[in-house]
Amino acid sequence: EPEVTQTPSHQVTQMGQEVILRCVPISNHLYFYWYRQILGQKVEFLVSFYNNEISEKSEIFDDQFSVERPDGSNFTLKIRSTKLEDSAMYFCASSDIEDHSGANVLTFGAGSRLTVL
Amino acid sequence: AQSVTQLGSHVSVSEGALVLLRCNYSSSVPPYLFWYVQYPNQGLQLLLKYTTGATLVKGINGFEAEFKKSETSFHLTKPSAHMSDAAEYFCAVSDKDSGGYQKVTFGTGTKLQVIP
Numbered sequence: 001e002p003e004v005t006q007t008p009s010h011q012v013t014q015m016g017q018e019v020i021l022r023c024v025p026i027s028n029h030l031y032f033y034w035y036r037q038i039l040g041q042k043v044e045f046l047v048s049f050y051n052n053e054i055s056e057k058s059e060i061f062d063d064q065f066s067v068e069r070p071d072g073s074n075f076t077l078k079i080r081s082t083k084l085e086d087s088a089m090y091f092c093a094s095s096d097i098e099d100h101s102g103a104n105v106l107t108f109g110a111g112s113r114l115t116v117l
Numbered sequence: 118a119q120s121v122t123q124l125g126s127h128v129s130v131s132e133g134a135l136v137l138l139r140c141n142y143s144s145s146v147p148p149y150l151f152w153y154v155q156y157p158n159q160g161l162q163l164l165l166k167y168t169t170g171a172t173l174v175k176g177i178n179g180f181e182a183e184f185k186k187s188e189t190s191f192h193l194t195k196p197s198a199h200m201s202d203a204a205e206y207f208c209a210v211s212d213k214d215s216g217g218y219q220k221v222t223f224g225t226g227t228k229l230q231v232i233p
Contacts, residue, residue: 045222091160
């Protein structure tokens with residue numbers, strides 16, 4: 001079964017450092033997303049991406065965050081200058097065009113755990 | 118914006134007992150509703166979804182959920198809990214973002230503990 005692959009599975013970084021989290025979505029999917037889950041809290045939407053541009057972003061997704069699809073297969077999330085509060089599990093997801101009912105079903109990766117010290 | 122509320126952050130059941138995880142949604146339009154499961158140290162896996170049609174939807178691992186519009190609920194049930202069902206369960210609703218594309222909004226999650 002096709003899956004979304006994320007790397008690294010765990011990254012530890014110092015506050016102020018840049019971090020890039022990588023995702024390989026399912027190959028024929030067109031919509032891409034990043035979510036995050038701070039330990040013990042809900043899964044929060046960060047950004048959606050379609051047709052090589054951001055479709056929507058949340059309040060969390062400030063100027064420190066950026067996304068890119070550099071080569072047609074990878075989908076990256078960059079945090080320019082990490083803060084302690086960026087420590088979380090980051091989930092990438094992708095989805096196909098809407099199914100016959102009009103719903104997008106997201107397939108999630110296993111997540112990248114970011115720890116900022 | 119649409120939202121979901123999950124009642125109970127932790128639920129404990131005995132092995133073999135009924136599992137009932139509650140979810141209520143708010144929506145101004147007919148919603149698309151989902152249940153996802155997260156096993157320890159793993160990603161989010163789709164259990165089941167409601168889009169249109171039959172209000173009782175069946176998912177993987179013996180789970181099912183019923184969409185009740187009058188109660189704005191989408192509770193998740195399983196007749197008999199297994200030890201392997203211990204996980205965190207997230208109810209979610211899908212709506213259109215400002216670009217017209219769907220995004221999923223999650224509830225706060227319910228951790229299910231199964232007691233032998």
